[in-house]
Amino acid sequence: MAHIHLEDGAFTILWVFVWTAAAAVVILVALLRLGRGKLATPRLAIASMCVAVGFAAFQIEIPVFGGVHLNLTPLMGILVGPSLGSLCVLTINIFSAAIGHGGWSMIGVNTLINTVEVVLGYAIYRFSREYLRTRRFAAGFASASIALTVSAFVAVAIVAISEIQGSSLTRAETLTNMWVLALGNIITGLFEGVVTGYIVSFLGRVRPDLLGEKAEVKVERGEALPEVTSDG
Amino acid sequence: MARKSYSKHIPDFRLVTHYAENRTSIVHRMNPKTKAALLVLVVLFVIILQQPYLLAALLIATILFYLAARLPLGLLIGWYSLPVFFVVTLSILFLFSEPGRQIASTRLLGTNIGITDNGALLVIDLLMRALAAVTFSLTFFMTTKYTYVAVIASKVLPNPIDIIFLLSYRFTFETSDEVADVLDAMHSRSGGLIKGASRQTRMFANIVGLAFVHAFERAERIAKAMEARGFSGRFPMTERLPKARWADYAIIVTVSAALAVVTYSRYFSHLTGL
Numbered sequence: 111m112a113h114i115h116l117e118d119g120a121f122t123i124l125w126v127f128v129w130t131a132a133a134a135v136v137i138l139v140a141l142l143r144l145g146r147g148k149l150a151t152p153r154l155a156i157a158s159m160c161v162a163v164g165f166a167a168f169q170i171e172i173p174v175f176g177g178v179h180l181n182l183t184p185l186m187g188i189l190v191g192p193s194l195g196s197l198c199v200l201t202i203n204i205f206s207a208a209i210g211h212g213g214w215s216m217i218g219v220n221t222l223i224n225t226v227e228v229v230l231g232y233a234i235y236r237f238s239r240e241y242l243r244t245r246r247f248a249a250g251f252a253s254a255s256i257a258l259t260v261s262a263f264v265a266v267a268i269v270a271i272s273e274i275q276g277s278s279l280t281r282a283e284t285l286t287n288m289w290v291l292a293l294g295n296i297i298t299g300l301f302e303g304v305v306t307g308y309i310v311s312f313l314g315r316v317r318p319d320l321l322g323e324k325a326e327v328k329v330e331r332g333e334a335l336p337e338v339t340s341d342g
Numbered sequence: 343m344a345r346k347s348y349s350k351h352i353p354d355f356r357l358v359t360h361y362a363e364n365r366t367s368i369v370h371r372m373n374p375k376t377k378a379a380l381l382v383l384v385v386l387f388v389i390i391l392q393q394p395y396l397l398a399a400l401l402i403a404t405i406l407f408y409l410a411a412r413l414p415l416g417l418l419i420g421w422y423s424l425p426v427f428f429v430v431t432l433s434i435l436f437l438f439s440e441p442g443r444q445i446a447s448t449r450l451l452g453t454n455i456g457i458t459d460n461g462a463l464l465v466i467d468l469l470m471r472a473l474a475a476v477t478f479s480l481t482f483f484m485t486t487k488y489t490y491v492a493v494i495a496s497k498v499l500p501n502p503i504d505i506i507f508l509l510s511y512r513f514t515f516e517t518s519d520e521v522a523d524v525l526d527a528m529h530s531r532s533g534g535l536i537k538g539a540s541r542q543t544r545m546f547a548n549i550v551g552l553a554f555v556h557a558f559e560r561a562e563r564i565a566k567a568m569e570a571r572g573f574s575g576r577f578p579m580t581e582r583l584p585k586a587r588w589a590d591y592a593i594i595v596t597v598s599a600a601l602a603v604v605t606y607s608r609y610f611s612h613l614t615g616l
Binding site for chain 1: 353355382385386388389392422425428431432434436439440460464468471474475479480502506507511513517518521543544550554558560561564565568569573575
């Protein structure tokens with residue numbers, strides 16, 4: 111699991127409202143950035159497809175380390191950008207709540223955590239490719255693993271601030287108890303980083319335009335050079 | 343072609359939809375609006391209830407509701423895996439650190455580690471909360487036809503999130519089938535037997551990468567088709583939700599009254615001393 115989803119009943123009603131309101135603000139900002147919610151049809155179709163593929167990919171168990179499921183949220187950020195990506199993760203969280211993979215009352219908090227992954231995934235990938243000029247695999251690995259590590263700490267902070275309902279521990283003690291959650295997220299985040307690296311490498315070979323890049327023209331040794339028509 | 347799910351512990355949307363469309367029971371015949379309202383109320387109960395025996399009663403009630411829908415219990419238990427995993431991961435250290443009487447202990451690396459009664463109660467408490475909500479949610483989606491879910495989603499979710507939700511719901515089946523086909527092809531060529539984490543990971547990445555490429559190509563075609571048919575940013579809903587009857591109102595009023603009592607006893611009883 112690349113990140114833990116919080117289930118219904120973990121927080122009190124006050125914190126459910128607080129995080130839901132915060133997530134509503136984030137989604138509102140995303141909608142405003144996308145032109146006050148008036149999305150072009152191709153963008154709607156692409157966002158929907160991203161949600162569907164994310165869901166389909168999540169159902170596959172990769173037979174390494176005893177079985178791992180991935181969420182691919184940083185990859186969604188790389189492919190569709192932070193604003194549309196935020197809408198995608200909200201939709202995924204609604205689907206997930208329907209099947210018990212995260213609670214209905216936790217859609218807000220889970221969306222906040224996932225939005226961090228989407229935004230950081232996008233920003234780090236673009237920065238790595240455009241300013242650091244790294245290869246696609248390295249950029250994909252760095253974006254997903256850093257995004258998931260940061261989101262793990264965000265999740266821990268949210269749980270520590272909200273406190274677990276029914277626990278008599280203080281916020282500081284709750285924070286100490288969250289290291290298992292953080293460690294698990296970071297380890298699987300590194301693994302998801304590798305997978306994301308391979309996926310963007312694959313996409314870069316077959317459809318670089320999906321990554322917002324131009325196709326690279328390589329001339330291998332022994333390969334015929336492009337024809338040059340010249341009179342001189 | 344018969345389709346199979348690639349995970350036993352993640353609910354398969356095809357199976358969920360199959361039960362909703364093809365089964366009949368008293369819960370299937372219930373008004374979708376009533377079931378949706380009950381889902382909201384159950385989630386509120388899950389958050390507000392405090393006493394463990396009331397939470398146990400709520401969990402049992404949701405399981406009975408699931409069974410009344412004539413849905414398979416074995417499937418539900420298998421699908422409990424993920425919520426249980428999430429709750430245990432979140433609360434595992436509370437088992438040992440929550441103040442209370444030690445009920446079991448062991449020595450690890452020279453340190454005494456013990457499970458406390460309050461720690462165990464907390465984990466059970468969180469499990470009951472999560473599973474009650476999951477059971478009712480699955481019952482709702484396994485007994486409510488897609489057309490009704492679509493109407494409720496279009497009324498509840500703001501535009502364009504409702505459109506993304508409805509489109510992705512339809513695309514999920516096709517995309518899952520496509521990924522399953524690739525996996526079947528890989529297994530039929532003994533691809534599943536390939537050892538090595540790196541090789542497995544790269545193979546998985548190529549499958550997902552291919553799914554994304556196909557998904558984007560399909561999205562481009564679908565968008566053109568939608569525009570050609572005059573899509574204006576809204577899906578016309580031809581289906582209407584059935585009108586609520588007195589029995590539906592009676593159920594919602596009764597459960598809401600119970601929730602009001604629980605809310606009052608938790609948050610306001612100290613103000614009046616009752």
